[in-house]
Amino acid sequence: xxxxxxxxxxxxxTALEDVVAPAVRDEHAESTLRTAVQLLRSTRVRLEVxxxxxxxxxxxxxxxxxxxxxxxxxxxxxxPAALRYxxxxxxxxxxxxxxxxxxxxxxxxxxxxxxxxxxxxxxxxRSVDRQQPWLVDAFTGPRR
Numbered sequence: 001x002x003x004x005x006x007x008x009x010x011x012x013x014t015a016l017e018d019v020v021a022p023a024v025r026d027e028h029a030e031s032t033l034r035t036a037v038q039l040l041r042s043t044r045v046r047l048e049v050x051x052x053x054x055x056x057x058x059x060x061x062x063x064x065x066x067x068x069x070x071x072x073x074x075x076x077x078x079x080p081a082a083l084r085y086x087x088x089x090x091x092x093x094x095x096x097x098x099x100x101x102x103x104x105x106x107x108x109x110x111x112x113x114x115x116x117x118x119x120x121x122x123x124x125x126r127s128v129d130r131q132q133p134w135l136v137d138a139f140t141g142p143r144r
Contacts, residue, residue: 053130
């Protein structure tokens with residue numbers, strides 16, 4: 001359907017920057033407007049890439065936890081989303097459950113040099129790297 005969510009957010013950014021911003025004379029209102037536009041930019045990028053990032057994070061966390069589950073006597077790995085193409089909220093819930101399971105597993109392995117802890121750090125680093133586009137893109141416009 002058109003316009004889609006990305007077009008709607010882009011139109012809102014354009015309207016705020018090109019129509020509203022030039023008319024704003026109050027310093028606090030101008031700062032607040034820049035913040036709102038930055039949040040919209042971040043939202044636009046999240047709409048573009050977050051579902052894929054969540055899917056990749058869940059797959060990596062699940063693989064890591066399942067690989068070490070028996071060797072470390074970890075709790076059961078949270079079940080995957082029921083749908084083949086889950087909604088973003090369902091993916092976020094699954095990722096949160098897997099992150100909690102990872103935190104519990106890390107707590108169960110006190111040695112920071114243990115191969116599981118090393119592998120866990122790598123998975124977490126890739127997850128953080130996947131978030132970078134929406135964190136950076138939020139700050140491409142005028143600063144607050």
